[in-house]
Amino acid sequence: MATAILVDGGYFIKRFRRIEPDNAYDGKRAAECLFRWSVSHLSEKRRDKSHPRRELYRIFVYDCPPYTGKQHNPISKQPIDFSRTDESRFRNEFHESLLSKRKLALRLGHLSPDVKWTIKPHKIIELLKGKISIDDLQPDDVKIDARQKGVDMRIGVDVTSLTQKNVRSIKLS
Secondary structure, three states, rough: EEEEEEHHHHHHHHHHHHHHHOOOOHHHHHHHHHHHHHHHHHHOOOOOOOOOOOOEEEEEEEOOOOOOEEEEEOOEEEEEHHHHHHHHHHHHHHHHHHHHHOOOEEEEEEEOHHHHHHHHEHHHHHHHHOOOOOHHOOHHHHHHOOOOEEEEHHHHHHHHHOOOOOOEEEEEE
16 A cells, blocks of 8 residues: 655754754654654554555655845844754755655745745744833844745645545655
8 A cells, every 4th residue: 555645844854953962953864754753654553464564655845945034133133144043054955855756756835025024923822921122132033934835735736636646645744
């Protein structure tokens, strides 16, 4: 029985960084783990031993390329070239490593051109509780909010396509 595995790249990266904090920006290691952890779903213990081992059809990974624009931090007023950040390097290395994997398809959406700065959630909570004021915010308390586009559509197209092929099982990770 062929199994397709669909992976949300952004969610995977959050989990990977929580599980392996020492490798948080190692794109090759992240790609290796994604592949290994995905394939491990094929050999999950089954109660009914009469079913044959699942065969991998393909792993589909949905993500977006990193934001590469230039912005000024609203607190420090310092310019930031996002194409040179650790996150950008990590994402590019991660995507390159995924492309070299057998039976893996990388489906990249794109980022909305409407990029805004936002205050990190834990700082918003502190602001609302009155523990800090706007003047207490530091440059690291804000982040870029870039919305991904086209990823959900690619998932829908792939699921529709998989139902017409000899795929009997779809796993979402």
